[in-house]
Each structure stands twice: as structure tokens, then as C-alpha cells.
Amino acid sequence: MSLELALSDLAVEVAQEAGELARRRRAEGVHLAATKSSIADIVTEADREVEALIRARLLAARPDDGFLGEESAPDEGATGITWVVDPIDGTVNYAYGIPSYAVSIAAVRGSVVPGEWEALAGAVYGPAGGDLFHAARGHGAYLGDVRLSVTAETAAGALLATGFGYDPSTHDGDLATVRRVMTMARDLRRSGSAALDLAFVAAGRLDGYFERGLKPWDLAAGALLVAEAGGQVSLIDTDSARPMLIAGGTQVHDRLRGIVEEES
Structure with missing residues (x-):
């Protein structure tokens, strides 16, 4: 083995x-x-x-x-x-x-x-x-x-998930990101568990996921699930206090990343 x-x-x-x-x-x-x-x-x-x-x-x-x-x-x-x-x-x-x-x-x-x-x-x-x-x-x-396999196409719009940090001073920025991302979304979920959100992306229960400020233990297992299910995972703005994680099938991941990077 x-x-x-x-x-x-x-x-x-x-x-x-x-x-x-x-x-x-x-x-x-x-x-x-x-x-x-x-x-x-x-x-x-x-x-x-x-x-x-x-x-x-x-x-x-x-x-x-x-x-x-x-x-x-x-x-x-x-x-x-x-x-x-x-x-x-x-x-x-x-x-x-x-x-x-x-x-x-x-x-x-x-x-x-x-x-x-x-x-x-x-x-x-x-x-x-x-x-x-x-x-x-x-x-x-x-x-x-x-x-498992991530979703490949989202013609009707992507079912996305996200989360928000506990610091109230970050909420306006997170909500601004949501407003921009909703242009490509069918709908948005906010489950409260990053690990499950990533697992659901891997299983095709969600098309994509994005969130700022995750800790290593929030994403370590879930990010591998997505990658091994054929998806893409990126961590951007790594020099900031709240890096952004983006995960999904290639199409959704790339569109999400493009929207988020436009605002950076």
C-alpha cells in the first residue's frame, strides 16, 4: 500500500x-x-x-x-x-x-x-x-x-457557497465580494463549515466555494478532496491578513477567480 x-x-x-x-x-x-x-x-x-x-x-x-x-x-x-x-x-x-x-x-x-x-x-x-x-x-x-467528481458545466448559473469572518469590520468587504460574485451565481449557500463546503464541491453538491481568512485546518483536507475530484483550488492575496480561497470545477473556479481579482 x-x-x-x-x-x-x-x-x-x-x-x-x-x-x-x-x-x-x-x-x-x-x-x-x-x-x-x-x-x-x-x-x-x-x-x-x-x-x-x-x-x-x-x-x-x-x-x-x-x-x-x-x-x-x-x-x-x-x-x-x-x-x-x-x-x-x-x-x-x-x-x-x-x-x-x-x-x-x-x-x-x-x-x-x-x-x-x-x-x-x-x-x-x-x-x-x-x-x-x-x-x-x-x-x-x-x-x-x-x-467523486466536480461539476463540469453550469449553464444555468453556479450554485456557490461562502463564509464570513467573525470580525465585524470585515463584513462590508465580504458582502461587496458577494454582490460581485452573484452575477455568475444561480444561488448562494452559507453553511458555516468550510470543510463541508469544500467536500460538497468535490461531490458536485456545490459548483464552487470562496472565502477569505480561512485557517490551515479549515481547508487542508477539503482542498485535497476538490483537487482529487478533478477541481481547481487557488489561494490568492496570500500577502494579506485574509487570503482568499477559491475552489470549483475549472470553469467555475476561473470565473470566480477573475471576478475576485478584478476587485483586488
């Missing part, structure tokens, strides 16, 4: 276990642990518990790998491979009982700066719906056992 497939199998196994823990804790009732960048940017006790489980499982299986998670201190490791983890992507949804949240686990090689790493494997698991998306570099992207 190739390294990529072995890493993907491990990501799938751990994501499923972590997702079931998150689902159980949601059923028991959510307890807020802290706020982060703003009062709207929350972390639950479950986020921390789920990340601790993921970290322990990965450490047991591959003790020399690095780790970069949303809720704990990073570890560079010694193998050149780093696990990039979001224990519960869509924490606000999770806290409110909205079933749009996911566990996201990716293995990357090289720098952990988005756009500078080589993603090797990833899994995105939505416990509420039981959707398990996974990919290995060079081996395709899958939902369970079904191979």
Missing part, C-alpha cells in the same frame, strides 16, 4: 471515531469553554476533547509525525509529515444544534502554510449525516466507496 493510501486510511479511521465522540457530546448538551477572536468565535469543551482524542490516536499510530490543530499547541515532528486537524469545523452550528459540522483531518508534507504544502491524504466526516469524504493524493476522492 502506498504512503498516501495508508495515511488516508488512518485519517478515515480517526475521523470516524472523533466524529462519533462529537455527536455523543452534542446529544449530551454543549458547554462553552471559551471565546477566541471575538465573542462570536467560540470553542466548546467538545472541541478540546475531540482534538485530544485525534492527537492521541495519531500519536499512537505515527509517533514521529507533526501535528497542527486548532485547539492545541503545534508539534513539528521529525518525519516531514504533519497532521492538520480541525476537531469540529462549524463550532457555532454545533453549539446551536445545527447539523452542519465536521471533523477534518489531513496529512501534509512540507510547510504547514497553505499553498506551500503537499497534501497527501485527508478525511472530512459529518457525523450528523454520516457522510465520510476521503482522498489520497493521486488516488481520487470518495464519499464512502463512491468516487
